[in-house]
Amino acid sequence: MTARKQALYRSAFLFWALFTAVATLAATETTEVRYVLDGDTVILQNNQHVRLIGINAPELRRDGAPDQPLAARARDRLAQLVRGQRVTLAFERERQDHYGRLLAHVYLPDGRDVEEILLREGLAWAVAIPPNVGKLPALINIENEARGAGRGVWGEPAYAPTPAERLTAQSTGFRFIEGTILRYQSHRKLIYFDLSPRVALVVTHEDWKNYHRGKPRDWVGRHIVARGWLTESKGRLHLRVPHPAMLTWRD
DSSP: OOHHHHHHHHHHHHHHHHHHHHHHTOOEEEEEEEEEEETTEEEETTSOEEEETTEEOOOOOBTTBOOOTTHHHHHHHHHHHHTTOEEEEEOOSOOBOTTSOEEEEEEOTTSOBHHHHHHHTTSSEEOOBTTBOTTHHHHHHHHHHHHHHTOGGGGOGGGSOEEGGGOOTTOOEEEEEEEEOOEEEEOSSEEEEEEETTEEEEEEHHHHHHHOOSOGGGGTTOEEEEEEEEEEETTEEEEEOOSGGGEEEOO
C-alpha cells in the first residue's frame, strides 16, 4: 500500500472514530444540579438522580461502615464543581440504570467534563460498563496520568489490589483484586475464571463476543488485576468483567 493510500485510510478512520464519538454523545439536555449525593452521583432540581458515566468514586459510609479514604473529598469536589450550576448532560446508548438513575456525562457551563476533572485529580477510578463506553479511551488516558503521578486514590495503600486468597465474605463492593487464573468453566450464559477455590471473575458470553478477544483458555495461567464490584453468592465471591478495560495483565 502506498503512503498516500495509507494516509487516506488513516484519515477515513479518524473521521469515522470522531463521527462515532459525536453521534454516541449526541443526545444532550441542560439542567440544574440541586444536590451532590457522593463523588459520582448528583440530584437535579426535579429530584432525578444522575450517575456519572465512566467513573466510580470512593464510597461514603454505608451499613455502619466508615467512609472509604477520599470519599468525602470526592463528594465535596464534585459539589464545588456542579452544585447550583446549569450543567449539560450527555447521554450514551443506555440512558437509565436498574436503580432508575439517569446515566450521563456531565459538562460544566464552560465546557469542561466533570468526569475528566475527578479522574485527573485522583478522586475516582475509570470504569467500563457497556454499552456506555463511548468516551472510555479518553478517560483511561486521564486515569493513567493520575496513576503515574500517584494522585489521590493512586497514593492510598487501602486501594492496593487484594490477593484473591485473602478475600472474605466481607470483601464485597468495588475493589481491585489480583491473582493467577487457575482454570475456567463455561456455562450456558457465563464464563467463570477461578482465581482461588472461592473467587472467580465472571464474563457473560455476550460481553465476551462483543468486547473480549481470543479464547477463554488463553487467560489460564496468567496473572491479572481486575477492578469491579465484588459480590457474594453461596459462599463464593464473583467479580463481573464486562469489558477488557476492567483488567490489567501483570505478565
